[in-house]
Amino acid sequence: xxxxLIHIALILxxxxxxxxxxxxxxxxxxxxxxxxxxxxPDLVREADASFATTGSRRQxxxxxxxxxxxxx
Numbered sequence: 001x002x003x004x005l006i007h008i009a010l011i012l013x014x015x016x017x018x019x020x021x022x023x024x025x026x027x028x029x030x031x032x033x034x035x036x037x038x039x040x041p042d043l044v045r046e047a048d049a050s051f052a053t054t055g056s057r058r059q060x061x062x063x064x065x066x067x068x069x070x071x072x
Contacts, residue, residue: 051057 048058
């Protein structure tokens with residue numbers, strides 16, 4: 001009886017982290033390296049239409065104006 005309880009406890013302690021590790025290993029590439037797709041004029045028009053419904057607008061800023069946080 002005691003041996004069976006130890007066996008169940010080990011399964012409950014080891015299986016969930018192993019399943020989480022496998023799930024993370026399989027799904028991480030999609031989150032860390034999303035698929036890039038071309039920005040077509042149709043997508044820009046669609047984005048402008050959704051901006052118009054929310055009352056926001058597109059900003060045109062060249063990359064040289066981006067400010068990056070510095071870590072010291």
